[in-house]
Amino acid sequence: MKEKEPPLHFKTIRQALFDELLEGMKTVRELSQALRASEREVISHLAHVEQSALQKGYRFIMKPSECLNCGFIFQKRERQKRPGRCPKCKGEYLTSPSFGLKKIGEV
Numbered sequence: 001m002k003e004k005e006p007p008l009h010f011k012t013i014r015q016a017l018f019d020e021l022l023e024g025m026k027t028v029r030e031l032s033q034a035l036r037a038s039e040r041e042v043i044s045h046l047a048h049v050e051q052s053a054l055q056k057g058y059r060f061i062m063k064p065s066e067c068l069n070c071g072f073i074f075q076k077r078e079r080q081k082r083p084g085r086c087p088k089c090k091g092e093y094l095t096s097p098s099f100g101l102k103k104i105g106e107v
Contacts, residue, residue, distance in 0.1 A: 013037060014045050014052075018101070021049065025063060025100040028082070046099065058101040068093045 011019070013035060020026060020034050028046075032039045050060040064074040065083050069091035074083055082096045 013041070014049055017042065017045050017049050018053070018056075021060075021099055021101040022058075025061070025098040027096040027098050029096065031099075053101055054104075057104050059104050061100045061102060063098045063100075065097045066095045067091055068095065 016035050017031060020031055026034070028039050028042050031042045035042065053060045066073050067086035067089060070086060070089040072086050072088040074097075083094055085092045086094065
């Protein structure tokens with residue numbers, strides 16, 4: 001018999017965050033709205049989820065921000081917060097980074 005998942009209000013924020021990331025790629029804002037938590041709180045918990053993902057057999061995926069003016073991609077940026085401006089063109093029209101989890105071994 002499969003165990004039923006506890007309702008959102010019985011999960012810790014990290015458990016709920018992990019479950020949201022399993023559903024697909026999401027931005028900090030989308031995670032914040034789904035969990036009814038501040039963006040700052042979500043960002044602080046993402047680092048912990050990233051560490052525990054490997055122990056649970058998952059790979060933490062981060063799709064970096066991109067400048068919509070010149071196409072610059074923030075490849076080396078490890079911070080989970082959206083950057084303020086593009087270092088190449090100084091534009092401020094940027095996408096937010098998105099996050100997700102994949103089972104190790106999945107393509």
